[in-house]
Amino acid sequence: xxxxxxxxxxxxxxxxxxxxxxxxxxxxxxxxxxxxxxxxxxxxxxxxxxxxxxxxxxxxxxxxxxxxxxxxxxxxxxxxxxxxxxxxxxxxxxxxxxxxxxxxxxxxxxxxxxxxxxxxxxxxxxxxxxxxxxxxxxxxxxxxxxxxxxxxxxxxxxxxxxxxxxxxxxxxxxxxxxxxxxxxxxxxxxxxxxxxxxxxxxxxxxxxxxxxxxxxxxxxxxxxxxxxxxxxxxxxxxxxxxxxxxxxxxxxxxxxxxxxxxxxxxxxxxxxxxxxxxxxxxxxxxxxxxxxxxxxxxxxxxxxxx
Numbered sequence: 050x051x052x053x054x055x056x057x058x059x060x061x062x063x064x065x066x067x068x069x070x071x072x073x074x075x076x077x078x079x080x081x082x083x084x085x086x087x088x089x090x091x092x093x094x095x096x097x098x099x100x101x102x103x104x105x106x107x108x109x110x111x112x113x114x115x116x117x118x119x120x121x122x123x124x125x126x127x128x129x130x131x132x133x134x135x136x137x138x139x140x141x142x143x144x145x146x147x148x149x150x151x152x153x154x155x156x157x158x159x160x161x162x163x164x165x166x167x168x169x170x171x172x173x174x175x176x177x178x179x180x181x182x183x184x185x186x187x188x189x190x191x192x193x194x195x196x197x198x199x200x201x202x203x204x205x206x207x208x209x210x211x212x213x214x215x216x217x218x219x220x221x222x223x224x225x226x227x228x229x230x231x232x233x234x235x236x237x238x239x240x241x242x243x244x245x246x247x248x249x250x251x252x253x254x255x256x257x258x259x260x261x262x263x264x265x266x267x268x269x270x271x272x273x274x275x276x277x278x279x280x281x282x283x284x285x286x287x288x289x290x291x292x293x294x295x296x297x298x299x300x301x302x303x304x305x306x307x308x309x310x311x312x313x314x315x316x317x318x319x320x321x322x323x324x325x326x327x328x329x330x331x332x333x334x335x336x337x338x339x340x341x342x343x344x345x346x347x348x349x350x351x352x353x354x355x
Contacts, residue, residue: 069145081128089141091119098134155251160208175199187299193241217258235274
């Protein structure tokens, strides 16, 4: 009989933006799953530790280097084995959510998976990033992009029949139309689905068009536009909070994260450097500058001593 441990934690929620999608975050030390099944496609990413998984008469090891996929109504079981911890995140897609994903990729149906364990590090990282994005909320454009990319790769590379989404056409006119829309409306709540429909492409095709022509995804390009606008606003003396709102960021924290990720500094650091004098106010030197001056003065005193 499995032991009960109060340190076993789990959190389950239904995604409000994608009908039929639910998610689980679990952190177990003793939990065991008896043979069971779901009326949903299950995709699970292990973040730490691992477990034993039985399906189709085979026992396999779940680790951070593996992705597990179970077809709807496919029986499976899991237990800790010799592992002291099993921390993982899972997606559950009912028929409605599967249809939603298929539409994003331009597929009439989704493939059946002939094996449960998938060793594909880029795909594992893609699903982990997607789960974290769905958990955090706040940037639906990025979430839509992550979802299309993760499931597009999963279906094309690991599903039966290799059902790949139709690639984007090499059409500079379509790309120009989308870019013009992004330049004109970057401060609004743009959605990937809205942009793709406007030019008659699937979301997956639009992502492919940007990657092939510009070397970046639509979300990365939109972030560039918003950051450039934010820099202009901050140089004019606008507050960081108002700048975030005016340039299309979800909130001030989103602007700060984008600054750090792309520029390796914070908006506040940018504002200080953009002052006309280019210098800190008196008495406000950064700690590293004060420390450097102290070391320099100390070295001078030591040279003067007999």
